Amino acid sequence: MKKLKETFKHNNSGQLLIVAALAIAVLISSTTTYVYELSKETSGTNDSTINESILAIRQSTKNVMISSLANVSNGGTRTLLTENLNTFLHTLRNTHQLGICNLEFTTFNDSGYDEGTRLSWDTTSPATSSAYANFTLQAYGENSRIITKFAINVTTAVAVSGFYITLAGGEKNVSLTCNLKNEGEPALVKNLTVFYNDAGNWTQAGTANGLSVADYGNGTYTVSFRVVVADPVQVSVQILDLRNIFVRANMTCYAG
Amino acid sequence: MNRANKGQIRIVEAFLAVLIVFSSFTLSANLTVSQNKPQREDLAIDGLNTLTKLDADGSLSNYITNRNWTSLQEAVNLALPTGASFNLTVFDEEMRQVNTAVISNGGFSNQRIYSVEYVCASRDMMFHSYIIHLDLAVAS
Numbered sequence: 001m002k003k004l005k006e007t008f009k010h011n012n013s014g015q016l017l018i019v020a021a022l023a024i025a026v027l028i029s030s031t032t033t034y035v036y037e038l039s040k041e042t043s044g045t046n047d048s049t050i051n052e053s054i055l056a057i058r059q060s061t062k063n064v065m066i067s068s069l070a071n072v073s074n075g076g077t078r079t080l081l082t083e084n085l086n087t088f089l090h091t092l093r094n095t096h097q098l099g100i101c102n103l104e105f106t107t108f109n110d111s112g113y114d115e116g117t118r119l120s121w122d123t124t125s126p127a128t129s130s131a132y133a134n135f136t137l138q139a140y141g142e143n144s145r146i147i148t149k150f151a152i153n154v155t156t157a158v159a160v161s162g163f164y165i166t167l168a169g170g171e172k173n174v175s176l177t178c179n180l181k182n183e184g185e186p187a188l189v190k191n192l193t194v195f196y197n198d199a200g201n202w203t204q205a206g207t208a209n210g211l212s213v214a215d216y217g218n219g220t221y222t223v224s225f226r227v228v229v230a231d232p233v234q235v236s237v238q239i240l241d242l243r244n245i246f247v248r249a250n251m252t253c254y255a256g
Numbered sequence: 257m258n259r260a261n262k263g264q265i266r267i268v269e270a271f272l273a274v275l276i277v278f279s280s281f282t283l284s285a286n287l288t289v290s291q292n293k294p295q296r297e298d299l300a301i302d303g304l305n306t307l308t309k310l311d312a313d314g315s316l317s318n319y320i321t322n323r324n325w326t327s328l329q330e331a332v333n334l335a336l337p338t339g340a341s342f343n344l345t346v347f348d349e350e351m352r353q354v355n356t357a358v359i360s361n362g363g364f365s366n367q368r369i370y371s372v373e374y375v376c377a378s379r380d381m382m383f384h385s386y387i388i389h390l391d392l393a394v395a396s
Contacts, residue, residue, distance in 0.1 A: 021273035025280035032284035052304040056374055059308055063317065063377035064385075071381040084383045088375070091349045091385040095373040243314075244381055 050139055050146055057092070057103065058150060061135060064088045065154045066243050069117060069131040073156075073246040078115040081107055081131055101139050108132035126159035126179075127249035156245040157181045160237050163256025167226070174233055174253055176223040180241060186219030190240045196227050197234035231255070299340070299392045303372040306335040307388060317378035320346055320386055325357040332390075333361045339395045347387040354386060369393045 068081040085105050092103055107116025118130045131154045139146045162176035176194070180187050192213060194205040205211045209225040216222075227233060233253040240246050310316040310331055319328035328344070336342060344359040374388040 015269070017269055017273045018276070021276040025276045028277075028280040029283055049300050049304070052301050052308070056304055056308045056311075059311055060375050060377040060385075063311070063314065063379050064383065066314075066379045067377065067381065067383040070379070071383070074381060076381070080383075087349060087383065088377055088385050091387060092375050094347075094349075094351055095375055095387055243379060 050144060054137060054139065054146065054148055057101075057137060058135075058152070060088065061085070061103075061105075061133075062152050062154065065131045065133065065152050066245070069129060069154050069156075070244040070246075072117045072131075073119060073129040074244070078117055081116040081133070085133065101137070103138075104136045106134045108134070121248040122250045125249070125251070126157040126181075127247050128155055128157040129245050129247045130155040130157075153183065154245075155181075155183055156187070156239075156241050156243070156247050157184075158237065158239050158247050158249050160235075160249040160251050162223075162235065162251065162253045164233050164253045165256055171226050171228050172233055173224060173226050174235065175256070176235065176237065176253075178221045178223065178237055178239070178249075180219045180221070180239060182241060182243070188217075188219065188242050189215070189221060190242050190244065192221060192223070192240075193238045194223055194225065195236040195238070196225075196229060197236075198227070198229050202236060299370045299394065300372045302337055302340065303342075303370075303390045303392050304374065306332060307372075307374040307376070307390065309335055311374075311376055314379040316388075317376050317380070317384070317386070320354065320376065321378055321380060321384065323356070325355055325359055329359045329361070332359070336392075341393045341395050343391040345389045345391075347389065349385055351387065364391070364393050 064084050065081065068076075068084045071080050072078060085107075089103055089105075092101065095101070107113075109115065112118045112120060113130070113132055116131055116133050118128065118132070120130075121127045132151070134151045135149065137146075137148050137150070139148075157180070159179045159181075160176055162174060164172040164174045167173055174196070178189075178192070180189055194211065195202045196205055197203075205225040205227070209227060211223070211225040214222045223237070232255075234250070235253060236248060236250045238246070238248045307316065315331070316328075319325075319331065332342060332344060341362055341364055342360060343364065344355075346354040346359075348354050370392050372390050372392070374390065376386045376388055378384045378386075
């Protein structure tokens with residue numbers, strides 16, 4: 001009986017080897033496939049495309065806000081922001097980047113905002129030109145559905161401080177410091193103009209007044225000029241930033 | 257089966273066993289390699305990133321508004337990863353083609369082409385929006 005068992009064992013050892021090899025092969029293949037599928041799931045490449053597209057749309061909506069605020073602050077109508085956003089939505093509907101994409105917006109109409117824009121120039125410090133709108137973006141991709149809400153606020157603000165020193169002959173040397181910011185970050189000026197009140201007439205300060213402007217490259221500008229006007233000196237600083245957004249700050253300078 | 261053939265059968269069986277294990281390794285290696293090939297999403301993300309980067313300071317819309325197609329072609333070529341071929345077309349709000357010149361860094365051959373679309377809004381006081389259609393391929 002023992003001999004028969006041994007004979008059987010000897011005759012089948014080759015088949016057992018193949019079966020064992022087959023089992024090892026299946027084990028290796030299934031482990032590799034499992035790891036591959038797992039890495040494919042966790043990489044989330046499809047979601048990355050949608051996320052990048054959402055970032056791109058956010059950036060474009062900010063550009064719409066900048067364009068609209070530049071126009072409104074330079075004398076355009078307040079309804080322009082809504083009109084431009086509607087034009088943008090019309091264009092967005094012609095793309096098929098995200099499958100089905102729906103963007104809705106609401107312009108802010110509170111805290112001094114009218115149709116999503118606010119121009120606080122003469123009475124507040126810092127003087128600001130601002131646009132504000134809330135957005136809801138719904139994106140339906142092949143495998144995912146994303147709803148995201150975001151707000152875009154575009155603000156150009158300038159803070160002006162200054163004083164004057166009376167020179168010999170009654171002439172006054174006015175010194176101003178202007179700090180320009182875009183969304184709270186230091187920004188550069190494209191054009192800076194200074195006016196002073198001369199007996200009720202606003203007159204532009206120029207070379208005749210010895211006007212000099214120093215740019216510190218960090219949003220800070222110092223301005224000095226000489227005038228012969230009654231005390232105190234009223235000045236108006238008008239700035240166009242690099243985005244063509246206009247802002248105006250009025251202030252009264254006293255003897256320093 | 258006589259005793260003389262038994263040794264040969266053992267060799268054949270051992271050879272088969274080695275073949276099976278080796279083939280599983282080959283299969284697994286191919287699976288890993290195919291994962292490293294460029295994905296559609298990788299190129300799409302590169303394309304979108306390029307256009308988003310160029311649009312961050314408004315230069316993308318400036319090129320289009322000023323009809324400066326050569327500068328646009330150079331800027332896209334510089335911003336895209338090395339080895340990427342592209343062909344760019346600009347449309348207006350009504351889907352009419354705006355670019356009058358070909359904006360490309362060379363023709364596509366028989367590579368697989370991937371497309372991305374980007375809505376570009378101008379920062380000018382006179383607002384315009386454009387659809388940028390970017391075809392991409394990995395140079396072989």
